[in-house]
Amino acid sequence: MSRSRELLETLVGFDTTSRESNLQLIEFVRDYLAGFGVASELVYNAERSKANLFASVGPVDLPGIVLSGHTDVVPVDGQPWTLPPFELTERDGKLFGRGTADMKGYIACVLALLPELVKAQLRLPVHIALSYDEEVGCLGVRSLLAVLEQRPVKPMLCIIGEPTELKPVLGHKGKLAMRCDVHGEACHSAYAPSGVNAIEHAAELIGELGRIGQRLHKRQDPRFDPPFSTVQTGLITGGKALNIVPADCRFDFEVRALPSMDPGEVAEALQAYAMQQVLPRMQAVSKQSSIRFTELSAYPGLVTDERSQAAELIAAFSGSREFGTVAFGTEGGLFDAVGIPTVVCGPGSMDQGHKPDEFVSLEQLDGCDAMLRRMLDSIQV
Structure with missing residues (x-):
């Protein structure tokens, strides 16, 4: 069992439907990071029932790379699920469960990279950003970005891991x-x-x-x-x-x-x-x-220049220069609006997102692991 699959099983087990709290998941991630000596900053909503998480590995006084994902999922009410939505089920090379594609699969891959991240000699930092209430209007990430906007050093790239079948996406409406x-x-x-x-x-x-x-x-x-x-x-x-x-x-x-x-x-x-x-x-x-x-x-929408450093980096990490756009929205436009160049690239397909028996393939998870390792290799001393 890969580390990514094991972590995805845990993440799917948290019912983080947007109407529910995401704190159990956030606290799990905070404790997981702390186990590797990585401190987390939590930015709560007004009721303190939900939180964003931000954590950094490496020299934080330099521009780095943000690996960003949302923790909330859409409801399963009224959908004809044939498998338990908040338990991970593996069949025929596919992992089923709510949020496997959109977008806990990516978060699992990011967390699985942590042991290698903390051991590496990084010349640039890697930041982990997890938000709440993306599915109901990209609400939670705004308070996190308000904090990041005040910092003297902004990241050079944000990779939002929405499901694009690991194809680099530079724009959405x-x-x-x-x-x-x-x-x-x-x-x-x-x-x-x-x-x-x-x-x-x-x-x-x-x-x-x-x-x-x-x-x-x-x-x-x-x-x-x-x-x-x-x-x-x-x-x-x-x-x-x-x-x-x-x-x-x-x-x-x-x-x-x-x-x-x-x-x-x-x-x-x-x-x-x-x-x-x-x-x-x-x-x-x-x-x-x-x-x-x-x-x-x-x-806001997102449109990142194909000639930009952000585009060059995601092309190198993903192994593809076939840049595309997606019809669905992401938090990318909000990151871009505060001066953080952003791309979208993650495992799975939005054809599966929001549907009953949502799934991500093991092949896509493995591909995401490989993409993140290429990123890591590129920023080591």
Whole structure:
């Protein structure tokens, strides 16, 4: 049994679904690192129910390499799992369990490297960064980055180990998630014109959102798939009964934006339409009508230059210069925004992430171990 597989078995055993605490996992990692003489810095949330972890090996007064991963996983509720999600199961060269691909497999490989790291004579430091609540909007890492941003020496590279089948990824889209609350006036449906139907006006806004999305097709970047920014409405609730004109309706929508685009453009365009076109007609019937927009989460896109030092390093570590992009988001844009050049490269495939019977192959874990050892070889004295 490889050290990575053994550690992955332990990590999968912690239920770190985003709604739960991640402290048991973080405390395990802290104690594991301490066993090798490596101190950890924990950055807690306000309730101290979750924490980020940051640890360093090597000369911390020099720029180094951050190995970054998120500890939270998505829920298993309602998914048809045929295997226990929080126990590691091995079958046919695959390791099954929630988070094996996204992204505890990478974290296990990073931790498995530690005995070699602490024995090596490093000319540059290696930092381990573990965050919470990535799956619900890249929330936890922000407090960690606020701490790192104040330090005089910033890392030269961050490798985020999201599952890319160990292919080096230099870009992904940004995301903005928004909520719109439409409040109208209820009345008996027999007298519908006397009320303000919140669902119908919400539908009008959703229709306009679709038209805004269509216009985004004209601004394309062939490096991405799809090659344009996208908009979609994912949730809608409203109404009490068919014979009551609904007073309230809520819908949530998201923008997946090319790195060159500010996703706030979409929200601003929809808000302008709401205030100029829809709300006046609502308030002509009832002055109490309102439309309110609330940001739920946001993170920036990532685009790292193929000619950069970061790109050269990940090409050397991964053994490939076939740089790509991914459709899903990561914490990479946030690292990049504080001046830490970032790439994405990790074991497994996002085709397995978030699905029942999620898995990572032993071959991918072995490949990640090899990639990290090449990194280690490159920074030894």
